[in-house]
Amino acid sequence: MGRLTIRARLTLAYTGLFTASGAVLLFITYYLVKRQLLAPVQIEEVSLPPGITKEPDDQIISFVERQAETYRNATLTTLLTQGSIALALILVASAAIAWLIAGRALQPLHQMTATAIRIANAGSADRGLHERITLRGPHDEVRRLADAFDLMLARLDRSFDGQRRFVANASHELRTPLALNRALVELAITRDDASPDAQRLGESLLKVNERHERLIEGLLTLAGSQAELVTWEAVDLAEVARHVVSTHTRPATHTRPATHTRPAIQATLAAAPANGDPVLLERVAQNLVENAVRHNIPEGGWIHIATNMVNGHPQLVVTNTGPVVPIYEMETIFQPFRRLGRERVGGANRGFGLGLSIVRTIAHAHGGSAHAMPRPDGGLVVTVTL
Known part of the structure; x- marks a missing residue:
């Protein structure tokens, strides 16, 4: 019962109520008819079959009693049989009627559920909040x-x-x-x-x-990527990633020690056509590359950028070497002003903790998603799917 829907439970309740009422009515009818049939019979004149004389009287009484018993049994059997058939028909009809009544009663809840699902699937915490149920009907x-x-x-x-x-x-x-x-x-x-x-x-x-x-x-x-997009253009994620790779330079010297070497950047760029805001999508690739550079290892690090189509959806994947990251920190790095260890952002040589948060927000604005997985040898694999 716990796995049934409210409509199914209401249908079972209504059907059970109708069936119980019909069974009680059939029992009462059976009892009253049986009581009436068991009442004494007043015999004024009876046509006896051949071979039975009027004397002795016990023969006449025995014959009448047998006939009355047969009549009672036939009547009660017919009542039970036909009553059971009628009860089965009532059961089917009541189940159908109860299903319709329950669906009608739950229609406002279906409307509320559909609105809540649309808001939940809007892709961002604040998108879709302009929708309203505006339910019509009595003030119940x-x-x-x-x-x-x-x-x-x-x-x-x-x-x-x-x-x-x-x-x-x-x-x-x-x-x-x-x-x-x-x-x-x-x-x-x-x-x-x-x-x-x-x-x-x-x-x-x-x-x-x-x-x-x-x-x-x-x-x-x-703030801008959390609002509704006003620019929708045909964009190839491969071209966006190629442009970011070609124009990417090392961050300012005050953000990384001079003894660090810039990690090598490799790219496997297959066509990944998408629709969206080109400026925001370029910011996604730029933030991912900058994050991969900033949180890489001092020597011998590398970054790999890939674009492709997965199940008909354009995808951008940035993989980098770096320190080992616990898997339970994956959601932390996407929170604004947060870094690993859940500490607040601080220090001149670190970022602000906005890069990956902006990436996920822009991905949600395009109806997509962004998630990260740690590499066993250290570093991250960040995947953006539109």
Whole structure:
């Protein structure tokens, strides 16, 4: 019973109720008929068969009793037989009627379930929250439940929308002073009378400013990729990956020690046509390559980039060497501002913990997914499927 649907359970309950009612009615009818048949029979005149005289009276009584017993048995047998057939027909009819009634009663719940499934399959935590059930009908318990669900969706939608606007507005507001700081520092260190100490200080300030600019750019990308895509174009992931590989350069020297060598990049690029935003898809490949470079081993590391079609879906796979990563940390690395060990981001030589979070968010915006698996020898295999 626990595995049956609510509609099936209601159907069984209704059918059982109808069947029990019919069985009780048949028993009562049988009892009343039997009681009536067992009542004394008043005999006024009986036509006896040949060979039976009117004397003695016991012969007449015996014959009448036998006839009455036969009549009672035949009547009760007919009642049970035909009553059972009628009860079986009632059982079938009640099951069909109960199935229809249960389906009709559960129709609002099916509508609520379909809306919840559409929201859950939207691909992002905040996408699809604009949908509403808008259930029509009497103000009963189901209608109140649907209205409460709509109210919850409206509040969640406003909350997520306000969060996106705050991040976008804050990032835009921070861009202007950072750009002004960069211009002033560059102007100061390029002057002819700038001292070597001032130039070194200016270079350090530019590195800090660049780090802040990358943080703001990451926040903007993260906020923008969580919104609905407005650009849908035919894009080949192989061309995107080839462009990223050809234009990729080592990160700034302050992000990696000078003694580290850049890992070798290999590519196996098969055609992988997709539809989406070319700029965001390029950011996916760029973030994956930068993450693979940043978290590689100091010497002898390598990165392999592959594109192909899997079950009709374009796929981008980036594999790299690096430290051994526990499998239980796979979801942690996709969380914003989080790195391995669940520590908050910090330090000048590490990223902000936004790279893989942006990758997954952009993949979800394109109706796809992004997941990572650790290599036994160290490093990751990150797969993005659109």
